[in-house]
Amino acid sequence: MNSPFQRLHHICVVVADIDRAVEFYTSVGIGPWQDYPPLTQYTELDVPSRDGFLGLKYKYADVGGIQYQLVEPGDGDSPQQQFLDTHGEGVFHLGFVVDDLAEGTAAAAGLGVRPWMTGRRPDGSGFTYFDTRARAGVTIEIRQSPTS
Incomplete structure (x- = not known):
């Protein structure tokens, strides 16, 4: 089977307060934390709300070769804010690299999995989220990393 879901890249957790979360994780030895590159790099977006997407705040740390991401929704509507409002803090998606x-x-x-949200940078890198929540209990995503 040709599946794009073979190389786990990251786990992304929605949090209400990213600074509080980073402080906790740092206190238990997870880090160092880095800011995610500016979301404005995504010049092609198909998301429910551009403003909601651009208001997201991400930080990440490497944990044993897997990226651990935190996302705090900002002003504006976003699937991440809806998740936080409905479920509280928790795993929003699993990201796989292609x-x-x-x-x-x-x-x-x-494989019968349909795109939900997409974003592309000018170099063709970016992401595709798939609407797998009802069937898998979590959203899955694929990403192509930027060229160096």
Whole structure:
């Protein structure tokens, strides 16, 4: 089976207060934490609310080769804010890395998984979230990392 969901890249947790979360995780030895690159790098967006997306605040740390992401919703409506309002803090999505987003998205479609949100940078890197919440209990995502 050709699945784009083979190489786990990150786990993303929605939090109400990212600074409080970073302080806790740092106190138990998880870190150092870095700011996620500016979301304005995504020049092509298909998300429920551009303002909601651009208001998200991300930080990440490497934990044993897997990126651990925290996301705090900002002003504006976003799926992350809706998740926080409905479920409280918790795992919003699992992110998998692919070499080519177009190929990965097509492979996911072949498995019956449909895109929910997408974002692309000018170099073609970016993300595709799939609407798997009802079937998997969590959203899954694929990402293509930026070229260096």
